[in-house]
Amino acid sequence: MILTLVKLRHSVAKSCTWPYCLRRCSYCNFNKYIPREDNHRVMTECLQRETETLLRLSQVSCITSVFFGGGTPSLAPPSSIAAVLESVSRQVTLPDQAEVSLEVNPTPAGMSKLEDYCQAGVNRFSIGVQDADLEVLGRDHSSCQALQTIEEAQRLCPGRVSVDVMFGRPGQSVKSWEEELSELLKVCDDHVSLYQLTLERGTQLFKKVQRGDLTVPTEDQTAQMYQSARRFLQQRGFEQYEVSNFARNNAASLHNLSYWKGRQYIGVGPGAHGRFVPLGGGGVGREARTQTMEPDVWIREVQQRGHGTRRRMELSCVEVLEEVLVMGMRMTEGISHKHWELFSPQLSLRDVFGTSTRVRELLQNGQLILDDRGLRCSWEGLALLDRSLNIVITLVFFHLPDALEYHESLPTF
Structure with missing residues (x-):
């Protein structure tokens, strides 16, 4: 980074x-x-x-x-x-x-x-x-x-x-x-x-x-x-x-x-969610942030310290990739090779998904498509998205160790 x-x-x-x-x-x-x-x-x-x-x-x-x-x-x-x-x-x-x-x-x-x-x-x-x-x-x-x-x-x-x-x-x-x-x-x-x-x-x-x-x-x-x-x-x-x-x-x-393509965003107000790299906080990893839900409590916290962030969690590389998959596969265009490489330069889409027997079954029955454009659901597969996501997310956790370093895998756009 x-x-x-x-x-x-x-x-x-x-x-x-x-x-x-x-x-x-x-x-x-x-x-x-x-x-x-x-x-x-x-x-x-x-x-x-x-x-x-x-x-x-x-x-x-x-x-x-x-x-x-x-x-x-x-x-x-x-x-x-x-x-x-x-x-x-x-x-x-x-x-x-x-x-x-x-x-x-x-x-x-x-x-x-x-x-x-x-x-x-x-x-x-x-x-x-x-x-x-x-x-x-x-x-x-x-x-x-x-x-x-x-x-x-x-x-x-x-x-x-x-x-x-x-x-x-x-x-x-x-x-x-x-x-x-x-x-x-x-x-x-x-x-x-x-x-x-x-x-x-x-x-x-x-x-x-x-x-x-x-x-x-x-x-x-x-x-x-x-x-x-x-x-x-x-x-x-x-x-x-x-x-x-x-x-x-x-x-x-x-x-x-912006959400579906894994870009960073700031959530403001009671119960809002955000995903961004807090550069002023000394860390280098993307954080998941949740603001206090109850308006009266949130107001007091903002008045006292300038924000009502109730929960901060630094996301591991695997967790970021899971979100990239969950959100990106919702789109009909899916996840391109270039987009995936922003988050996982060490292992390509084909490295992670191309050799899996379970993914191959989804490819053969027409639910998933993995080609030169990237990974996406077919017209029929989009209606069965939850099943496909369970399989591809499992593969991410299997192939990508938590030891991957942020500076090598997280984009900063």
């Missing part, structure tokens, strides 16, 4: 969490809180301070993308978004072409602030939409409001609006899902994210299904929904570039691509 080059070239993505929601959706187990009082000012000040602290610690020179997630970040005043972006700009370079995304709850209140968010610096919106089951899911918007929000977002950021939609919901059939997707595509922009509903233990929806009050589609039915949606989107000009994400007209999310 050449630190002088790092200081000149180092750039990362940044994610910022706004942990508050007006209500908790029945299926959600994310780090969300119902605010007891209006503390926007304090939260904004702490987000700014933690941003400045972590940027100094990472010694980055450029931020390539910013993502405001939650919680419900569209509850944050546009002035808070502007303040955080100003803090970034004061510390490092935030190029005009940097992608600045914000998740929006499609309510009248969220829609009314879209223009102000754009003036604050946001240039991409991510909108969660379901045409049905809104009451069951605990959502606080109507289908009509969601469509109006999409329309207004497209007016303000044409070509840079992502529609997020969930399948595998209670009572949903393959036919009703196809009909819903067909209607949605009449109004959506150039990016669609598909998410399969996961029943998380402890949520209201999990309890209702356990009691038998609601039923959800079977695994075979949700698999049919996924494959049907992939074909449906492809026919309408969308290219699948990741397991759950589809884009046309070059509208892929640059921020998420």
Whole structure:
């Protein structure tokens, strides 16, 4: 690792969490809180301070993308978004072409602030939409409001609006899902994210299904929904570039691509996660960082020491390679030989995976492809990603000892 080059070239993505929601959706187990009082000012000040602290610690020179997630970040005043972006700009370079995304709850209140968010610096919106089951899911918007929000977002950021939609919901059939997707595509922009509903233990929806009050589609039915949606989107000009994400007209999310390509990123706010090399901390290895989850505790920690980092763990080379595989294999392009070499110059993709009997089986049955482009899943294999990942990760731990040195294997972009 050449630190002088790092200081000149180092750039990362940044994610910022706004942990508050007006209500908790029945299926959600994310780090969300119902605010007891209006503390926007304090939260904004702490987000700014933690941003400045972590940027100094990472010694980055450029931020390539910013993502405001939650919680419900569209509850944050546009002035808070502007303040955080100003803090970034004061510390490092935030190029005009940097992608600045914000998740929006499609309510009248969220829609009314879209223009102000754009003036604050946001240039991409991510909108969660379901045409049905809104009451069951605990959502606080109507289908009509969601469509109006999409329309207004497209007016303000044409070509840079992502529609997020969930399948595998209670009572949903393959036919009703196809009909819903067909209607949605009449109004959506150039990016669609598909998410399969996961029943998380402890949520209201999990309890209702356990009691038998609601039923959800079977695994075979949700698999049919996924494959049907992939074909449906492809026919309408969308290219699948990741397991759950589809884009046309070059509208892929640059921020998420940073995660999937193993780049470094800074997480700011309650419960945020980060992956970066803390050059000011005396170490040379990439760290996994987790910020304190509870907003009140996080605020106190930021006020006392400038950041709310609860957990720091230096990642071994093998652990970094595991993350490279887990994230990189989610993409349809997979992992190129050149990209793999950034993290593992001693052993190539073919050294690690080319001689494995188990991988050879996946190659022969068409689930995996290993060729001059690199390692990736086939169209069929992408739907069975978990099984393939278990095999390739096992091989990484078998072939690559913890003794590999960071300066020989970790990139610093």
